[in-house]
Amino acid sequence: MGPCEGRVGPNLPWVPDMGARDPCWPLESPWSLPSRTEPPCASAELCQERVDSRVEEVAIYDIEEQLHTRDTSPAALQRFLLAIPLACLAALQRGEDTLAPRCCKDTMMARIVEIMEDSPPPLVLADCLNAACSLSTLQPPLRAQLLSPLLTAAVGQTVSGDWQQEPIHTQQFIRALPYDLQALLASLLAESPDTARLQLIMEHLSPWLESRLPQERARALGSTTALLGVATTLPGFDNSADWPRMGHHVAQLGLFISDPSEDVSRLAREGVHSLYQLLLHHRGLNIHQAEDLWCRHYYKERWVLAHSNSVRVGEVFGQLFTAEQENCFLDKALLAARSPLRRPSQAGLVLAHALHGQAHQLLEYMPALLPGGPHAPLSPWVSQEIMEDSPPPLVLADCLNAACSLSTLQPPLRAQLLSPLLTAAVGQTVSGDWQQEPIHTQQFIRALPYDLQALLASLLAESPDTARLQLIMEHLSPWLESRLPQERARALGSTTALLGVATTLPGFDNSADWPRMGHHVAQLGLFISDPSEDVSRLAREGVHSLYQLLLHHRGTP
Template sequence: MSRQCDSVVKKANAILGCINRGITSKSQDVIVPLYTALVRPHLEYCVQFWRPHFKKDIKLKRARRLRSLLGRGNNQIAPLPIELDYQQEAAVPAAPPPPTTRRDYVRIVARHVSGEHQSQPKRFLKAVAHLCREQQRHTTLHLPCSKREVAASVKEIMVRSLVGTPTSCLLALRAITGLSRFQPPLEEDLRRSLISLGTHLVWTCVSSKESTAGQALEGMFKGLLKEAPTTRHLVGLLDHLTYWMEVGEAEVRAQAASLCSSLLQFARDLPSFQNAAEPQLGSLAARLAVSLLDPEPVIRERAREAVSQLHGLLLQQKGLRGKGTSFLRCPQWKGQPLRARLYQLVRVSELFGMHFTMQQEMEFLTTCWNIVVSLAQEWRRVGGLLLMYSLLGQAYSLLEEEQEGEGLQISILLSELRQGRKVPAEIKHVICGK
């Protein structure tokens, strides 16, 4: 379109020259109507089609000179559409230069935390990640603001990403991973908020095909566990993942189960991990074991690995070694996959019961009971029932009755338990104790 632009400019200049030479009066009452009627139509006709895109075609300098010549300093001649676009582009502030020194990165973080320059969250998150990498040999983060204030600013960015485009999600996860290398540990409420926001962004807002999102989420979980390597902290992290194993789609459930297994393995291999017999391990065992009846084979396999890692963690507390996943196989039911999964669930409950403390056993039974009387999927309620009856030593008789009754016994029992009938005395004791 450059030729068209040149043609239009020449024609407009010719008309302007005629007006300048032929009209003696330069008052605005004379010049403005002539300019509007004779010049502007040539510059604006079908401009949406041939609109110039290059500065060399706009010829703003000449247009402005001629307008000022005719206007004689008054502003009665409206600017051209091309000039308006150019003025808008010029009004946009130029992007700040990229940081090059540590002082630049510190200034970016300090200004964002203090409330200034919060319009560029990516710049802030990149600066946080850079400073964390730079100071990774130190135990504390040397900044004008505290670690908690920086983490709270990251949280605000993640909250804004929930209602907007989650473009800063991965940068936020990496920033949290970097912050977790330093002491002191984050407060429990802030840590829970960061985990909830991170998992929600990755598994609902970001495309599940992005493997980098899963890797960033795994790095955040491991970093937060390393920040406070205790069993209680581990159970708190896994609670978020087991939640997604219950309510997420098939792909999300598989990723959550895989992350559970990876996090448990990481905890077992961590030299500084404080492996204590927390009561919440019983509830965690029940929620993981139920997923062994998941309809998706991939999820069942990954849940089996997670259950095996948790069993190894319990054995590690007593100075014993795990046996991998081979102890969960049921070769005698090879031709009946559903029956094999049911007996596998009973086997899991028996093995966990051998190493549970009294408090862990009560947490296990309570969680199983809550699953049974909940509005969860049928297979999940069946799993909770078998786990509960297995720990009470009544699962095998229940499965035999189920086989003789052509698959109706468990469904009838689930209905009666939900109505409060046929509740085992041991369960009543646990419920009353709670």
């Protein structure tokens, strides 16, 4: 059979033969594909200046046949996917912007989505992305019901694909997949160039930026940055609508600015800069009327420059954000600050404090957060310059978590710093009145007593002996005498939790005398008869822990 011979369809001069299979694909695989080393005659016509009318007829026939029969054989699927760009190109060359009435755009797109949802191999996925991209250039616009499934399948399959075991000859197609996805997203945005479409696409990319796999985060970041770059240069882009979730996306990209990979950091800065341009345009400003987003100073340490740029992000965007955008920014930054991983936790703290104008002080002590660095200098800043200033509850929660993390490092905290830290942490947490705070912060407020308990337990574990326990108890004791019931309850909960930790802490040195133990036993004993069952129960637990400590000190089992 010659290169242009093949099957014959009704009223068609020829249809290319797609039966030859690539020996690199196992025959039993449901996705065995024709060879891509010698393209079929129909796809080869793409290299010509104009699409031949015969080739267009073949393409339309293949599309109609697939939509009618829904043949799942690899050859039929490939004919269908390669035919769509040909048919679209032919229509555009004739000056038309639709394939109707012969082919329905939504029906073809729905079939492409079905193929992508079956986790196809990379070559088929590439054809799906290119076919969807070609269709998005035609009219009518894609129905809203199809857009979300298309984005879910295209983004999910491209970003999460693991193709390391694929044959070598397919690697060039695999390396091009992220760019195929970027082209599709840009085309979908151009189809409806407005903030609503941009928000929808960003929401499908955003979860992948949180992936635990570095390659998935990098692919999602590249697509996000490319999409935002298109939005800033797209003619006629309607940026008049509000975008409350922009704050979330700014913080999400801002967390990558301090990434150790220079490429990742650069992509993050590009994405943030594009969001900055969009926000300025929405406010009726241009980039020349705005502040410089990035630091221009030279720093020997790269991490200092990265964190300084993160500070600029919080400060500059904070001047332009609406209240909703600021809340989304803070929610994301503070969520990252609670990460058990060091780098995102640092980046989240910097972004959150930058929005309140306090990050420059944090940077002075940032060496303490680096592996192996001394952590003592950070504690007075946390206790005296932030917690003593009666910060809002979200910032206070970050202070408690930061101090708790530092207390797990060596060397132990200097004695001169321990008392100011305890005074600020206990005082601000126990006495805080946050009833008027927004609803979205209430979950953090409810967690504050537990954040304090975690900090006190960590400080006791840093130096597990009676002297440290006595010192912490002396800072809690005055609040047990408060005239406000909520303050007494918070102090009682922290006291009971601390004593419970002391009784179970491995290696706790209980050999020293504790003359003030009698005071604490009596103080807790007064709460046993409290009408509140919860208060009474906490008091009994605290007294029981003191009883265990006293028995252990006396050598009684």
